[in-house]
Amino acid sequence: MTDGRHHLAVIGAGPAGLAASLAAAARGIRVTLIDAGVTAGGQFYRRPAPGLRARRPGALHHRWRTWERLEEGLARHLEAGTVEHLTDHHVWLVEGAVAGGDSGTAPAFAVHALLGPLQERSVVVRADAVLLATGGYEKVLPFPGWTLPGVVTAGGAQAMLKGGLVVPGRTAVVAGTGPLLLPVATGLAAAGADVAALVESADPRAFARRAAALAAQPGKIAEGAGYAARLLCHRVPFLSHHTVVEAHGDERLDAVTVAALDADGRVRAGTERRIPCDTLAVGHGMIPHTDLAGALGCRTDGLRVDVDDEQRTDVPGVWAAGETTGVGGSALALAEGHIAGWSIAARLSGTAPDPRATTRAIRSRTRLRAFSGALDTVYAPPAHWTDQVTDDTVVCRCEEVTAGPIREAVADLGAGDVRTVKLLTRAGMGWCQGRMCEPAVVGLAGCEPTPARRLLARPVPLGVLARAGEEPDD
Amino acid sequence: MNPLELAGAEPGPAFTVTLDGREIEALPGRTVAAALWAEGVTSWRTTRDSGRPRGVFCGIGVCFDCLVTVNDRPNQRACLVPLEPGDAIRTQDGTGHDTGRGQEGTGHDD
Ligand SMILES: Cc1cc2nc3c(=O)[nH]c(=O)nc-3n(C[C@H](O)[C@H](O)[C@H](O)COP(=O)(O)OP(=O)(O)OC[C@H]3O[C@@H](n4cnc5c(N)ncnc54)[C@H](O)[C@@H]3O)c2cc1C
Ligand code: FES
Numbered sequence: 227m228t229d230g231r232h233h234l235a236v237i238g239a240g241p242a243g244l245a246a247s248l249a250a251a252a253r254g255i256r257v258t259l260i261d262a263g264v265t266a267g268g269q270f271y272r273r274p275a276p277g278l279r280a281r282r283p284g285a286l287h288h289r290w291r292t293w294e295r296l297e298e299g300l301a302r303h304l305e306a307g308t309v310e311h312l313t314d315h316h317v318w319l320v321e322g323a324v325a326g327g328d329s330g331t332a333p334a335f336a337v338h339a340l341l342g343p344l345q346e347r348s349v350v351v352r353a354d355a356v357l358l359a360t361g362g363y364e365k366v367l368p369f370p371g372w373t374l375p376g377v378v379t380a381g382g383a384q385a386m387l388k389g390g391l392v393v394p395g396r397t398a399v400v401a402g403t404g405p406l407l408l409p410v411a412t413g414l415a416a417a418g419a420d421v422a423a424l425v426e427s428a429d430p431r432a433f434a435r436r437a438a439a440l441a442a443q444p445g446k447i448a449e450g451a452g453y454a455a456r457l458l459c460h461r462v463p464f465l466s467h468h469t470v471v472e473a474h475g476d477e478r479l480d481a482v483t484v485a486a487l488d489a490d491g492r493v494r495a496g497t498e499r500r501i502p503c504d505t506l507a508v509g510h511g512m513i514p515h516t517d518l519a520g521a522l523g524c525r526t527d528g529l530r531v532d533v534d535d536e537q538r539t540d541v542p543g544v545w546a547a548g549e550t551t552g553v554g555g556s557a558l559a560l561a562e563g564h565i566a567g568w569s570i571a572a573r574l575s576g577t578a579p580d581p582r583a584t585t586r587a588i589r590s591r592t593r594l595r596a597f598s599g600a601l602d603t604v605y606a607p608p609a610h611w612t613d614q615v616t617d618d619t620v621v622c623r624c625e626e627v628t629a630g631p632i633r634e635a636v637a638d639l640g641a642g643d644v645r646t647v648k649l650l651t652r653a654g655m656g657w658c659q660g661r662m663c664e665p666a667v668v669g670l671a672g673c674e675p676t677p678a679r680r681l682l683a684r685p686v687p688l689g690v691l692a693r694a695g696e697e698p699d700d
Numbered sequence: 701m702n703p704l705e706l707a708g709a710e711p712g713p714a715f716t717v718t719l720d721g722r723e724i725e726a727l728p729g730r731t732v733a734a735a736l737w738a739e740g741v742t743s744w745r746t747t748r749d750s751g752r753p754r755g756v757f758c759g760i761g762v763c764f765d766c767l768v769t770v771n772d773r774p775n776q777r778a779c780l781v782p783l784e785p786g787d788a789i790r791t792q793d794g795t796g797h798d799t800g801r802g803q804e805g806t807g808h809d810d
Contacts, residue, residue: 262761262780264782269760274707274709274729275728275729275730275731275782276729277711277712277727277728277729277730277782278704278707278709278711278727278728278729278730279709279710279711279712280707280708280709280710281707281708281709281710282706282707282708283707285706285707285708286703286706286707343776343780343781343782344773344776344781363758363760363762364758373752373754373765374753375742375743375753375754375755376742376755377757378756378757378758378759379757379758379759379763381758381759381760382756382757382758382759382760382779383759384759385759385760385779386733386734386737386756386759386779387703389731389734390729390730390731390733390734390737390738391703391704391706391707391709391730391734392703392730392734392737392738393703393737394737394742394756395742416701416706417701417702417703417706418701418702418703418706477743477753478742478743478753623754623757623763623765624764625749626747626748626749626750626752656764657764657767658762658763658764661762661763662757662758662762662763
């Protein structure tokens with residue numbers, strides 16, 4: 227099935243994967259773009275399901291023009307046959323260095339994906355190179371009541387709104403920390419929810435201290451100011467340096483208690499107040515998806531996949547771009563994707579890429595990384611968030627492990643890392659494989675976060691695993 | 701303004717699905733979770749150990765909190781599965797294996 231062109235498999239059709247696909251395809255590479263979603267766009271450019279026939283999908287977005295350019299580019303390449311887009315394909319494993327790449331010389335990869343919502347049938351895509359552009363997912367630190375229906379991740383509320391055109395209730399509180407809270411609060415308000423408060427735990431003085439680094443990115447400041455203006459016009463009260471202490475309700479959420487923080491990041495006694503609401507959209511930042519990289523043996527740095535200036539991982543033939551290499555927003559994901567596509571095209575044809583061909587993307591990557599580095603220091607969960615986690619607070623949502631046994635495992639049984647806590651308590655052993663509870667366990671155990679080693683990126687039916695070695699090529 | 705109006709949605713005609721046998725309307729394209737939210741339903745399963753209610757949490761297929769039984773298949777992620785006309789959604793308890801009709805029990809220990 228080779229036409230003499232090198233073949234790149236891009237996993238993830240968000241801003242990073244799309245930019246990379248277009249850059250590589252424009253330089254003569256055959257691209258297969260693989261994504262679990264039914265449409266391209268990833269988290270940022272998530273759009274209403276086609277069946278909902280939205281005439282103004284851009285109403286829930288900003289930087290829509292950028293999306294239109296990506297979409298036009300993708301459509302052109304799809305038509306020309308230079309890019310193939312496999313939707314509804316959930317990649318569960320990328321096998322490295324298998325024999326017989328299209329070119330015969332480059333290392334060959336086998337990308338295994340499960341099909342459709344039922345995810346019971348697997349297909350294999352073989353390629354000379356792989357780009358991991360799998361994005362990230364949201365981190366939420368536990369507090370009493372966070373498992374009540376009506377409590378959702380901030381990004382989850384946004385995803386349901388952008389994709390399904392639904393809101394979970396009438397009155398929402400948006401809380402936690404990070405830049406994502408602003409678009410979520412404005413999105414919910416525009417969609418008719420009454421946003422009772424935006425509760426941000428960051429200290430405004432921290433912004434002042436990083437003013438110079440932040441002001442170096444005027445476009446981003448304007449974006450933030452735009453959100454602030456819209457919040458004002460929807461009359462959303464903004465509580466900075468506040469945190470959610472507890473979510474209340476029996477069968478579902480009916481109120482939250484929020485409180486002010488002191489300079490050390492501790493709840494200030496006596497400042498608690500109760501806000502009635504049926505929705506709490508909460509988030510404490512993002513975690514890169516690194517499962518596929520982990521199984522391939524790519525080096526990581528902290529929680530992210532480590533890449534060089536060309537977005538190459540340390541495994542030959544594997545590139546990574548976007549949130550999987552560190553969280554920094556869609557513009558950074560676009561720049562990194564573009565650089566990856568440019569590098570892949572050159573390297574697959576055996577030449578070194580010419581930096582002059584992509585100076586703009588390189589420059590914006592530098593600027594945006596500096597900006598997101600500054601943001602990271604500003605947006606951090608309250609330093610003493612574990613004080614709010616009572617012993618009977620559920621930490622591992624899947625296995626219903628509460629904080630008590632986890633603290634016991636650490637204090638009395640000597641567990642000093644996530645793995646030992648898991649073996650002693652079952653925290654992280656359930657369906658989500660620790661994706662939700664890991665940051666909390668790390669915090670409670672007082673250890674350093676490390677990327678989890680999960681052999682498979684998705685749960686795989688045993689029958690599929692048994693047949694995996696003998697699957698015919700896609 | 702509601703989200704459908706905001707995005708200028710002109711969905712095709714709503715179709716009927718059932719939730720625990722009760723007929724509800726769903727719009728084409730919506731996932732099980734979106735259709736249930738639109739009906740005002742925010743929880744559709746109870747946990748294995750303490751029987752606590754759960755629904756959507758992450759909204760993107762990562763957390764597995766939104767598990768539901770669709771057409772007798774338990775443990776489907778409601779936030780990922782799109783609805784088709786006539787689908788039968790069932791709320792599920794515990795592992796989901798002793799609530800769906802036609803499912804073999806797994807003899808779990810609740
Ligand atoms: C739920 C959620 C909502 C968000 N909403 C916003 C927002 O409204 N505004 C904003 O500024 N930022 C938002 N973000 C942040 C956003 O992720 C980034 O700014 C941007 O989308 C990153 O681009 P990316 O290309 O790196 O990754 P993404 O856009 O996350 O794209 C990654 C893609 O990879 C696919 N993928 C991942 N793993 C697999 C696999 N194993 N198999 C197949 N496909 C896979 C996913 O389906 C996804 O389409 C959100 C993040 C999340 C998690
Ligand atoms: S809500 Fe998390 S998997 Fe569906």
